[in-house]
Amino acid sequence: MSDTKQPVAFIGLGAMGFGMATHLIKQGYPVTGFDVWPPTLEKFTSAGGLTATTPASAVGDKPLCVCMVATAQQAQSVLIDGPDAAAPALPQGAALLLCSTVPCDYVQSLAKQLSAIGRPDIHLIDCPVSGGAARAADGTLSIMAGVPSEEALTKSKPLLGELADPAKLYIVQGGIGAGSNMKMVHQVLAAVQILAASEAMGFATHLGLDPIKTYQAVVNSDAWSWMFEHRVPRMVTNYQPIASATVIIVKDTSIITAEARRSGFSTLMTSVAEQMYFSAIGRGYGADDDSGLVRLYAEGKGRAGPVQGTAESYEEKLALVMGLLKGILLCSAAESLAFAEKVGLDLDQVFDLCINAAGGSQVLKKYGPSIIKAFREGKAREGWSAAESETSLKEVAGGLSAAVEEAQRLKAPVFLGSQALNVVRLALQSSPAGVAAGAVVKVWNSSSV
């Protein structure tokens, strides 16, 4: 391979795509961009890019093409169905990197469609990304790539390496579709934990806690999650800047629940988040930053008539918020890993990716390994007795129960916490005393663990 950077076509210059494409320019790639929104093209020219007015003209003669549109419908349009679609215009043997978050079955159908239009030579790579706009522009994304062949990997790896943090480029076993499945199970964590940040801060508001102090305490505790750390600061700046619009996570969430319906999996936590997202859209918050979901929780403060909680000190109240978060995080970790097991992903790789990405949390780091071990050892671990170093599921239930009970006194909604408590109780019902926290995963996948 020569040192000269190969020309790249880049389709879809939104918040993520623009950062990725301009990063490639900085790394010396000639990049030809296409987007349906003309002002973006002007901005891209100023950033040193070339532009094209159709997908077909963008990709002509480019051995590498990145597609970073928002949805499977958009990908289908720019690549196959639309006027001047890209796929037929790609040169022989080009690598087509689909970085959009799409359902597994969509990217699999895209591979079939390429064959059907007589272009089986195109090396399709199923490589969704995670990390947000800042990391996109830095070339330090997490990327989870399902590749169909060694040749496809050879052709695409240098470009994937430019876009990803070297430690966060995951080649996912399973070929086309596996990358999207990996992203999907990661988004279980994202979908639940974005909302959990709002739920916890809304609960803190009802408790009368200072938001800044609460934020600092949580991010320095074992209730930390990446989403909490990154969302809460925008709650105190009136949901500005709009780093991730609510409609974006809604789209990813719908991919999760649709696949769950297809495969008969129960997304007990993600479904609650999805319903809250639909409520937010119904309120007109869809275009707002998703940190603005806190309004769904905090707005009721002072509207329930005379209410009185029992927690009095700052420490007591903070402990309730922590208990709520840890219980939710345990359940999102379990749901994510159980779904990964269901769709046949390598759980160690899922774990490694998730703890280093936007779905990361201290709780996942702490309990993930024992959940994975249980799947590996099957029913042998049915006892699930907690080692001395482990938290028992009953302790998690206690933290959740105290929080849900106080929220009930304050008439404050805690949708995820209430669901997590019910799920934990289901697990406790069929478990011996002293069972370890990770045993909650039995609820999702009773036949395997």
Added chain:
Amino acid sequence: MSDTKQPVAFIGLGAMGFGMATHLIKQGYPVTGFDVWPPTLEKFTSAGGLTATTPASAVGDKPLCVCMVATAQQAQSVLIDGPDAAAPALPQGAALLLCSTVPCDYVQSLAKQLSAIGRPDIHLIDCPVSGGAARAADGTLSIMAGVPSEEALTKSKPLLGELADPAKLYIVQGGIGAGSNMKMVHQVLAAVQILAASEAMGFATHLGLDPIKTYQAVVNSDAWSWMFEHRVPRMVTNYQPIASATVIIVKDTSIITAEARRSGFSTLMTSVAEQMYFSAIGRGYGADDDSGLVRLYAEGKGRAGPVQGTAESYEEKLALVMGLLKGILLCSAAESLAFAEKVGLDLDQVFDLCINAAGGSQVLKKYGPSIIKAFREGKAREGWSAAESETSLKEVAGGLSAAVEEAQRLKAPVFLGSQALNVVRLALQSSPAGVAAGAVVKVWNSSSV
């Protein structure tokens, strides 16, 4: 027993209590009323009642006392703790009928308190009611009475008989606390089904269905429930009249979930309803009729940008609403019966009461008996194969799944339907193909069925 009606003291003349007390006046009882709200006492005088200015002066010399305040806290105040409390002033051997909806452990503690203040002679009756203000005024309530002794039953039964429909007076086995538990498991149905009426009509709005046609179709179908029949008409009259304020069902719902926390039971459906009720309170809807909950669902219509469902005809859309409702009703029936089993109630009596009260539904009537049979026969019925006449659980899942999927396309929230679908999938995961619909109850009580 003489034909002369005994004097009755009546504490708490709210929407229910006023109707009950004036009904007793019409039946020839001398009734002395007490309420903290003076205008009510004036109204009561006009209706032929006597009034008192303290609980103690109301009950003096009355062999019968009915307490129909709103909460356990109020009961504790008027009966024991407050100034001029009633209990010490009751004559020897009086019957004290606590008709308020209170937690089981409260009424049990009240019995102990009566002994502790030296009044073990008082015959406390644990007799919550159901049926709404109209039936209260008609003397045709459902009453579920836990009585401590034959003597207490003898003393209180004539009065209970005046207040209740003769076919709907249930003497619940288990003494003090059992009446409240019976009411509690009935309110599982009420709490879920009040919200389900709003969810279904909100979904119908997103689908573009005509509300009146939808209403008529549902009430004449096997998706009928008492709550749907009674709530929907008030949705089309701007939530007027205020027949049952939202805060009332919130109170009852909190009794359910608090007892569930105490006993380790998972109220998967009721908890979703409770969280939505807290959201409604946060929006300022607490004092409104609970039919106004439909706003939480319908407000998003037209706010999600361009959305497109797949159902086109009236029949297709209606089938989605029916599928949503039937799935929710199956899960509320299962949750109610599983909780009844958990707290040790006679399931046949629970069933008979519930199908004839505000919690009634065609779905409960159809599937209740097989769920009860499963509890009775224990694990022997683990197979749960559907008889030819029975609907399979998979069919229920299909109806729910189609509705949830269409709601997802329309970005319309269906909190209960989405939860019901997850619950049904949990049951299907550990069930053989062709399992009967009632088998969903296994999720709540896997150790007994």
